[in-house]
Amino acid sequence: MATDSAAVLDGDRLEVAKARHPLAEAAGMFFRNHTAVAGLVTLAIIVVGSLVGPYVYTVDPYEMVWAPFSEPGADGFVFGTDYLGRDLFAGVVNGGRVTLAVGLSAALLSVFIGVSIGALSGYYRGWVEEALMRITEFFQVLPTLLFSMVLVALFGASLAMVTFAIGIVSWTAVARVTRSEFLRLREMEYVTSSRSSGARDLGLMLIVILPNALPPIVVQAALMVGSAILFEAGLSFLGLSDPNVVSWGQIIGSNRPYILDAGWTVALPGFFIFVTVLAISLVGDGLNDALNPKLRER
Amino acid sequence: MSVLTLLVRRGGNGLALLLAVLVLNFTLIHNAPGDVADTIAGDMGGADAEVMAQIRRDYGLDRPFHEQLLAYVGKLARGDLGYSFFFNQPVTELLLERLPATLLLVLSAQVLAIMLGTVLGVIAARHPNGLLSHGVTIFALLGFSAPVFWTGIMLIILFCSIFPVFPVAGMIDVTVEGGWFVKTLDVLYHLFLPMVTLASIFLALYSRLARASMLDVLGTDYVRTAQAKGLSEFQVVYKHALRNALGPVVTLAGLQFSGIVSGAVLVETVFSWPGLGTLAFQSITARDAPMVLGILFFSSLVVIVANLVTDLVYSLIDPRIRIGHRG
Numbered sequence: 001m002a003t004d005s006a007a008v009l010d011g012d013r014l015e016v017a018k019a020r021h022p023l024a025e026a027a028g029m030f031f032r033n034h035t036a037v038a039g040l041v042t043l044a045i046i047v048v049g050s051l052v053g054p055y056v057y058t059v060d061p062y063e064m065v066w067a068p069f070s071e072p073g074a075d076g077f078v079f080g081t082d083y084l085g086r087d088l089f090a091g092v093v094n095g096g097r098v099t100l101a102v103g104l105s106a107a108l109l110s111v112f113i114g115v116s117i118g119a120l121s122g123y124y125r126g127w128v129e130e131a132l133m134r135i136t137e138f139f140q141v142l143p144t145l146l147f148s149m150v151l152v153a154l155f156g157a158s159l160a161m162v163t164f165a166i167g168i169v170s171w172t173a174v175a176r177v178t179r180s181e182f183l184r185l186r187e188m189e190y191v192t193s194s195r196s197s198g199a200r201d202l203g204l205m206l207i208v209i210l211p212n213a214l215p216p217i218v219v220q221a222a223l224m225v226g227s228a229i230l231f232e233a234g235l236s237f238l239g240l241s242d243p244n245v246v247s248w249g250q251i252i253g254s255n256r257p258y259i260l261d262a263g264w265t266v267a268l269p270g271f272f273i274f275v276t277v278l279a280i281s282l283v284g285d286g287l288n289d290a291l292n293p294k295l296r297e298r
Numbered sequence: 299m300s301v302l303t304l305l306v307r308r309g310g311n312g313l314a315l316l317l318a319v320l321v322l323n324f325t326l327i328h329n330a331p332g333d334v335a336d337t338i339a340g341d342m343g344g345a346d347a348e349v350m351a352q353i354r355r356d357y358g359l360d361r362p363f364h365e366q367l368l369a370y371v372g373k374l375a376r377g378d379l380g381y382s383f384f385f386n387q388p389v390t391e392l393l394l395e396r397l398p399a400t401l402l403l404v405l406s407a408q409v410l411a412i413m414l415g416t417v418l419g420v421i422a423a424r425h426p427n428g429l430l431s432h433g434v435t436i437f438a439l440l441g442f443s444a445p446v447f448w449t450g451i452m453l454i455i456l457f458c459s460i461f462p463v464f465p466v467a468g469m470i471d472v473t474v475e476g477g478w479f480v481k482t483l484d485v486l487y488h489l490f491l492p493m494v495t496l497a498s499i500f501l502a503l504y505s506r507l508a509r510a511s512m513l514d515v516l517g518t519d520y521v522r523t524a525q526a527k528g529l530s531e532f533q534v535v536y537k538h539a540l541r542n543a544l545g546p547v548v549t550l551a552g553l554q555f556s557g558i559v560s561g562a563v564l565v566e567t568v569f570s571w572p573g574l575g576t577l578a579f580q581s582i583t584a585r586d587a588p589m590v591l592g593i594l595f596f597s598s599l600v601v602i603v604a605n606l607v608t609d610l611v612y613s614l615i616d617p618r619i620r621i622g623h624r625g
Contacts, residue, residue, distance in 0.1 A: 145560030270448035
């Protein structure tokens with residue numbers, strides 16, 4: 001009898017031990033979501049292709065290799081040639097890196113600004129919040145694309161300037177999300193108890209509150225990468241990108257005058273931007289469902 | 299609080315924001331490398347130091363920064379935004395000239411996106427796990443993920459090159475003869491593709507939001523009451539539930555205005571639509587400082603006014619919400 005009950009107890013303990021870490025739970029949910037996994041796989045292929053591609057397909061994207069406007073597949077060029085007779089496939093293979101890099105760094109910049117402003121205003125309240133929210137409101141009123149266009153046009157179309165111009169106008173949504181999370185969490189008991197045991201403001205913000213505020217911020221950040229890529233493509237389309245660095249948007253911008261005669265020179269790189277952003281949106285949606293199950297859309 | 303006091307308060311807030319936008323933009327342009335004199339000299343094919351100094355005196359560029367800023371704000375208060383040297387026209391005049399085309403494009407695209415988006419969202423919400431609902435979700439993602447200029451170019455390739463049914467560019471065909479009715483039809487004919495392109499981004503947002511918001515409302519008690527007292531499904535959904543589900547859609551529509559301005563710049567450039575967007579693009583490329591400043595100021599004004607109107611519309615739709623108390 002005694003051994004039996006011990007076995008039952010053991011069994012109970014096993015049950016308890018099976019309770020999973022919330023992150024594992026979220027990961028499980030994410031990977032059961034077919035569209036999210038499809039997005040992740042697509043994104044992985046695009047990222048790996050952009051990183052490795054230039055070493056596999058070694059045609060120089062800047063070199064004129066053939067007559068201009070050769071149709072896709074006609075003269076041995078899968079994607080044809082552009083208005084200068086450059087190999088479009090080489091352009092697409094090499095352009096991905098810059099597009100992804102600009103999108104990622106601009107998103108990081110805007111998340112950094114947004115989280116800082118949102119955290120400070122949500123944590124301190126009072127006049128700090130008032131002032132920072134005024135700044136946020138100011139950037140919401142600013143016509144984003146126009147302002148970035150002016151920045152890039154005035155201060156030069158370097159990659160760094162383009163990244164900065166995108167990041168500086170895109171952070172308001174992150175700031176609002178972060179602020180509302182901080183407003184909610186700062187009243188939680190575990191925060192109060194950390195404070196009463198002597199935690200400093202900075203420690204409370206970064207170590208106690210921020211990790212718990214992360215789920216919605218992560219979702220916002222993921223979507224931000226997508227919109228930053230679209231933003232970069234838009235600027236490039238208007239001719240406001242570094243003319244010396246090939247990116248998907250830059251190919252579109254430089255071939256824009258010839259869309260009616262050589263639509264593929266614009267359609268193909270645009271398609272890659274579209275698929276990349278779509279993949280990122282799918283991953284973002286999947287993260288949203290996995291990390292915020294209560295807020296999930298039915 | 300009465301609507302009037304709130305209007306005054308928010309109007310004052312808007313003015314302060316506008317002034318801040320103005321000062322930031324003025325400072326930026328003032329500190330950018332190169333000035334009006336350089337641009338004009340470049341157009342003339344070079345000028346000596348004396349001519350350059352003369353141009354700077356003419357444009358008041360030799361005066362200290364704060365004097366220039368004050369002079370600009372002073373003139374602005376009288377509705378004078380300066381003179382565009384690239385277009386050879388007063389900035390205000392040019393802005394007002396181009397405004398109707400942009401308004402037509404932006405408003406028609408918004409109306410199309412909101413109406414179609416709401417209808418799609420509501421239909422999807424009534425059968426949340428149906429095929430149509432998934433269709434709407436996917437459709438929304440597609441519209442949101444495609445670069446708007448790319449969508450426009452694809453439509454041009456499809457409807458102007460492969461099946462030539464729509465005009466490629468512009469707003470009017472000067473060869474069209476006839477009265478105002480024919481001319482209006484001609485403008486609408488030109489408007490169709492740009493409108494659909496611009497609407498495609500926002501259609502995604504609205505249909506998604508309308509679906510989520512409708513799902514929330516359909517789960518409430520008063521909707522069950524309406525159903526229980528025997529109202530038809532149509533009356534319950536479109537008369538009782540929709541009114542409450544619209545709130546978030548309207549709010550989003552208002553908050554989206556900065557994005558709409560951005561979208562309009564790209565769409566207008568793709569379709570050579572003669573509005574503020576193409577004007578902005580041309581003047582930024584030409585480094586026409588007074589024009590650029592004017593456009594930035596004007597579009598901020600549009601966004602602020604749009605926010606104000608959103609608050610008003612919102613309080614009309616939902617009297618429980620008092621302006622200024624939104625979360």
